[in-house]
Amino acid sequence: MADIIKLLPDHVANQIAAGEVVQRPASVVKELMENAIDAGASTIKLVVKDGGKTLIQVIDDGVGMSVTDARLSFERHATSKIQKAEDLFQLNTKGFRGEALASIAAIAHVEMQTRTAEDEVATHIKIEGSKIISQEVTVAPKGTSMMVKNLFFNIPARRNFLKSNNVELRHIMDEFHRVALAHSSINFHFYNNGSELFNLPTSNNRQRIVNIFGAKTNEKLVPVNEDTQVVQISGYISKPEYAKKSRGEQFFFVNNRFIKSPYLHHAILGAFDGLIKKENHPGYFLYLTVDPGSIDINIHPTKTEIKFDDEHTLYAILRSTVKHSLGQFNVIPSLDFEQDQNLETPYSYKDKSAELPRINVDSSFNPFKESSGSGTAQRPTFHKQHTKSWDSLYVGMESNLGKNSGFSSVSFESDTITGSIFENKKELIDTGTTTFQLRRKYVVTTIKSGMVVIDQSRAHQRVLYEKFLKNITIKEAVSQQLLFPLSLTFSKSDCAIIEEIQDSLTTVGFVFDNIGEEEVTVTGVPLSVPESEVGIILDQLISDYQQDFVVDGFSQTDILAKTLAKSLSVKTGEILDSDSQLALVNDLFACKESGVSPFNKPIYVTITEDDIDKKFI
Numbered sequence: 001m002a003d004i005i006k007l008l009p010d011h012v013a014n015q016i017a018a019g020e021v022v023q024r025p026a027s028v029v030k031e032l033m034e035n036a037i038d039a040g041a042s043t044i045k046l047v048v049k050d051g052g053k054t055l056i057q058v059i060d061d062g063v064g065m066s067v068t069d070a071r072l073s074f075e076r077h078a079t080s081k082i083q084k085a086e087d088l089f090q091l092n093t094k095g096f097r098g099e100a101l102a103s104i105a106a107i108a109h110v111e112m113q114t115r116t117a118e119d120e121v122a123t124h125i126k127i128e129g130s131k132i133i134s135q136e137v138t139v140a141p142k143g144t145s146m147m148v149k150n151l152f153f154n155i156p157a158r159r160n161f162l163k164s165n166n167v168e169l170r171h172i173m174d175e176f177h178r179v180a181l182a183h184s185s186i187n188f189h190f191y192n193n194g195s196e197l198f199n200l201p202t203s204n205n206r207q208r209i210v211n212i213f214g215a216k217t218n219e220k221l222v223p224v225n226e227d228t229q230v231v232q233i234s235g236y237i238s239k240p241e242y243a244k245k246s247r248g249e250q251f252f253f254v255n256n257r258f259i260k261s262p263y264l265h266h267a268i269l270g271a272f273d274g275l276i277k278k279e280n281h282p283g284y285f286l287y288l289t290v291d292p293g294s295i296d297i298n299i300h301p302t303k304t305e306i307k308f309d310d311e312h313t314l315y316a317i318l319r320s321t322v323k324h325s326l327g328q329f330n331v332i333p334s335l336d337f338e339q340d341q342n343l344e345t346p347y348s349y350k351d352k353s354a355e356l357p358r359i360n361v362d363s364s365f366n367p368f369k370e371s372s373g374s375g376t377a378q379r380p381t382f383h384k385q386h387t388k389s390w391d392s393l394y395v396g397m398e399s400n401l402g403k404n405s406g407f408s409s410v411s412f413e414s415d416t417i418t419g420s421i422f423e424n425k426k427e428l429i430d431t432g433t434t435t436f437q438l439r440r441k442y443v444v445t446t447i448k449s450g451m452v453v454i455d456q457s458r459a460h461q462r463v464l465y466e467k468f469l470k471n472i473t474i475k476e477a478v479s480q481q482l483l484f485p486l487s488l489t490f491s492k493s494d495c496a497i498i499e500e501i502q503d504s505l506t507t508v509g510f511v512f513d514n515i516g517e518e519e520v521t522v523t524g525v526p527l528s529v530p531e532s533e534v535g536i537i538l539d540q541l542i543s544d545y546q547q548d549f550v551v552d553g554f555s556q557t558d559i560l561a562k563t564l565a566k567s568l569s570v571k572t573g574e575i576l577d578s579d580s581q582l583a584l585v586n587d588l589f590a591c592k593e594s595g596v597s598p599f600n601k602p603i604y605v606t607i608t609e610d611d612i613d614k615k616f617i
């Protein structure tokens, strides 16, 4: 057989390598900004157009490159940062693979201008798809400007795979935040489509955090400091009461490099244990300094994961340091009660005694009494306890109960039931249903053949989900006008998301007066949304969008309906009066899909008389 193995030409090899290095415009931003930092820049400008698809430019005032270096820098494995394998274990630079520029030049139109302090003239190189188009002498200030245009121009599949400009911009902002947070002594500018998004002056870490995430962040921060032989830790955690539903602000930096570490993240969660609700996430900005010899950055091509020599020790130190800070700054309340597993941590419960869980039964229920009339005739009102402020989410769950004055009541009109999607539906209604609540978690109801145990929270999620979907689809949402416009502060990237999904939000009843850079003014909210929860719900929505990066209309609607349903549903631990229980049961079985929650979890189980009989044998 003839020989068939051939060496790939360089430009093909580069294009393949580019697949690893450059996933999207944000990857280019990261590589170019890191090169600028490695070049010792004190000012770095990032210019982006159309989510980075048409232009990404990074301008620095670093050391620049000589003519030869300028040309060499685009070769694969061309780097000034390491010379031998051992250097890998003493890395003080961001880059070291010598792959980035070669990869980027293989899949875009690149123009570089660069000049060192010693040289009088600068070098201007144009390169497209690995091919040098021109190299000229030019006049330019000391430093380097890298312009990357038309990313993936020669790989249509990759180009088509890119998300909307807004989504790509969000990824770019994430990278920008990471780099800027890790280097507060460098002055950064960020321009998007001609307007300045960020101007971050030289500062300390705290000011940098505040400059990026908004002035209100300052009051949330608790300093963390620890100096040990293994690691030096500095930075900030956010106070437990500011824990958010989105995972947004969680940053670990090791030797000024942003890293992801689920293991160390767990250490932080451990320190916050019992202080924040399970579904909330603590914010943190932690800067770790370790001996470069004790870490291996080489294990991941995009270098956000690193390997530590002694992870366990690091874990323990981190956890106790954060715990110590929480205690020192008096943000831990003394928790001296026994927690009800079903309830979240109520902060201001500390002086109250623990209550035993109990079954809440309808005291008027008489098993020997004939049912009074048909269930369909009733159009019960469903009472849901509404929290008045963010704090009250955690407290007073019990104390408000029974006082209807403090409640807003929301009516759920149960549709007339047609068809038989649910077998027992007719049964339920016909027999004049009796219900009771079990452990503030389940609603139990009888059917002819036995009983049904319904998860109250999931059932309500399903009911709300279908209701919101319907509203969105037929664009019939009812909005409730707020007496005073509500101003809410968000980070710039969060505001960008709200702007992006504004249309969908309007279809469910939100009305925005103004969506600014860091502030959103809400003048109307969906009918069932209490004013005090608007911020929380928007937060949740933002985080759901961030996680899913969904852009097409259908999924946006779906996410929106799911998020609203999740946020507004009754939760485990809430007591429902008998009217509410009945309404929930009726509404659930009027749903198109009464069996599973919007998150694909089973909603109820049926226990037949047979099942019960068997237990008595």
Ligand code: ADP
Binding pocket: 031, 035, 036, 039, 060, 062, 063, 064, 065, 073, 074, 078, 079, 080, 081, 094, 095, 096, 097, 098, 099, 100, 101, 102, 143, 144
């Ligand atoms: P790496 O950063 O891994 O060394 P790159 O492909 O990113 O590889 O860059 C190749 C080389 O080009 C770098 O090692 C550096 O010497 C030079 N270089 C790249 N960008 C700059 C810059 N902005 N200023 C000065 N030199 C640069």
Ligand code: MG
Binding pocket: 031, 034, 035, 094, 095, 096, 098, 100, 101
């Ligand atoms: Mg590099």
